[in-house]
Amino acid sequence: MLxxxxxxxxxxxxxxxxxxxxxxxxxxxxxxxxxxxxxxRGGVFLQMEDEISSLAAVIGASVGGAKAATATSGPGFSLMQENIGFAVATEVPCVIISVMRAGPSTGQPTSPSQGDVMQARWGTHGDHPIIVLTASSVAECFRVTVTAFNLAERYRTPVILLLDEVVGHLRERVEMPPLEAVTVVERARPTMPPEWYFPYDENEGDVPALAPFGEGYRFHITGLFHDRAGFPTLRLDEIQPWVERVFRKINTHLEDILRWEEEGTGDAEIVLVSYGGSARAARHAMKVARGQGKAVGFLKLITLWPFPEAAVRRLAGEVKKMVVVEMNRGQMLLEVERVVAGRSQVVGVNRADGELVHPNDILKALEG
Amino acid sequence: MSRYELRLAGDGGQGLVLAGLILAEAALNEGKNALMTQSYGAQARGGPSRSEVIISDGEIDYPKVLSANLLLALSQDALDRHGRNVAKDALILVDASEVERAMVEGMMRFPFVETSRKIMGSEVGAGMVALGTVVQLTGIVSHRSLFAAIRHRVPSGTEEMNRRAVQAGFKLAQQGGGAALHSQPALASRGQKGGR
Amino acid sequence: MTEHAIPPEHEYLRPNKKFPTVWCPGCGIGVVLGAIIRAVGRLKLDKNQVALVSGIGCSGRMAVYVDFDALHTTHGRALAFATGLKMVRPEMKVIVVMGDGDALAIGGNHFIHAARRNIDLTAIVINNFIYGMTGGQLSPTTRRGDRATTATYGHVEAPLDAARIAEAAGAAFVARSTVYHAVETERLVAQAIEKKGFALVEVLSNCHTYYGRLNKQPTPTQMLRWFRDSTIPVGAQKNGGEEKIVRGVLVDRELPEFTEEYQKLIARAQGKKTDEPLRAATGR
Incomplete structure (x- = not known):
């Protein structure tokens, strides 16, 4: 399967x-x-006139109560940024899949890259939290896609599934789990009568229920700063709690949102940190190095944002060196350096020319 | 067999992606691990095209060819691009009519495109003919697994034609690869790169 | 209780929203708001089944005042948001309110393609010839020679005709009126809501604050007189007479409607013929 x-x-x-x-x-x-x-299955597929309208239609459909998603790559992902912010601000669940290709600009459409890691984090304007996931195998593509929808619905937020061409266009064996074994999260619906319903009411918890349009709640959604009812507001006593809650709903649920995998980190002197397609090269290199008797471990990130700080922080100081492997000129490298804060050596193995990182380049970085 | 890497390269429209897909599936049919990647340019027809298949008894992490154990080149361009990035003992199969200049000692020439034209009326089956030859020469998958994968993967109605193409490929392998071309030193300095 | 013990204007306005509106005193957008809620009242629509989707600009704020489900979207994209909503809630009446800059400049592509799909949306373009909220910059409908805060020396480009674009793109219904003709606007909006397909009502409206002041019509009254005197009902244009802006129903035709066509597509995909409403998308 692809x-x-x-x-x-x-x-x-x-x-x-x-x-x-x-x-x-x-x-x-x-x-x-x-x-x-x-x-x-009675669902709707639309090919829209551009990526801007694609995400707009997705958000509109989600407001109507449907689980909704779009998929794109670099140039289209750039065009979606404004409406990603709209979904963050209005707390409308949706999933944006971006299969990264070499760039900037048209770049090389059929070649891989991981150049959009920071764009996924900061691409839309205004400070905001975001959940970004990735996958490094075909089997993981399936699992993580399900997770993306589940997190979007649970936390009323856009979730970005940031894949790369290596993984998107990779064919390998995948055992599909039976559908009944797949955990699916449904969006919380309001239980109170419409006249008591407030779509942004923090008294209802960090993630208030979102009523679908057309079911009698007759509320207002806006990308402007809004009060608990969803109406525009200029009052700081209404804006500040909203800002706090939108960050809090992500930051206090990290144990649910953060995903990573470790292999051989227990006795490692050097840890390879990687994600997505590059993780395939890193794991290959780790096995070769272990075959040569080197104490090399592997940390694979699945959640990219929020950054899994705890995993990196625990290894920092315990290992001599961390080698961050990615198909860009060093984006997650910055995060690893920030968290390690000098307690271990941190180096990057980077490629941004449309080719997957070669294991030999990683093996070279283990020396010295 | 720890890791066996095949690179099937040529032009778009020669059926190389389908051939790779069928080979990978045939390997999976035998309980091996296999993965396949493909690379193509902007052109839907013509232009360089390649598929890569990696077969292993163990897990396959790195999904691209590191050092091909087998290179199939159906065009001179494909050989120029990929001829260097192969293992020392690699099998190199080239098309007898499309590849005019030699680059690697000991490569084997087969009339894949010509055979495809005879069977299918165009070069669309060249990849399938070559797949037959690859399987016959390497024994990497059994005929039985190969035909099962063909039945599963080719468009319905074309099973028989594809079967004939593959069988013609078996036959080419049995007949031997013809005279190996000799390396032309002039080419060695052209500085081809693996991939783009 | 008589039928209109509560006037329909009030029934369809949010009870919990403070008035006056954000709009300048005398602004034409309020007239359009009135026309919309009266049209909805005239059609006796269930307000739980009406959605108002708006873009960015002065007109975008209309979503706050109506007692419907209301979605105030990003600049230019209202029709695209509405398309997604309508596809999963085809039973709802979705009214999309946009300004001229919103619908025809930044959102011009969505305008064309929503009309081309002939999706059952009621598109109301409030055309005041200028960007009001941002301070009087020129818009795609600013006329040649007009002044704007970004057309200091007079505008040298030709204006866009929303109605003709909608017609060419494939809209089933196209109408035009002005805020001076409030009753006519209400009637046209009602017709547009009832029409199955993409229905455009362009309403010429007064931004005396910017357009008027910059173009020698600084009061609402002057601008309303201009709408009265410079427009003419469909069919009333005399040969050789002064060229006037035509009001009324410009296009009304039967064309395949998108949500209905999509329902048929689903039936084909499922290998059956069915009239079952398109509901599975929301899991209901």
């Missing part, structure tokens, strides 16, 4: 009801598959 195909399967397993997108390499297989599969 990585992109596993993403489509994961989205369907998670309960996708609406997809809107615009064709772009190397993500188009996701759209092609869903254009066939979604109508079969």
């Amino acid at each position: 990585g992109n195909e596993a993403v489509a399967e994961g989205a369907l397993a998670a309960g996708l009801g609406f997809y809107a997108g615009y064709p772009i390499t190397p993500s188009s297989e996701i759209a092609e598959i869903l254009s066939e599969r979604l109508p079969q």
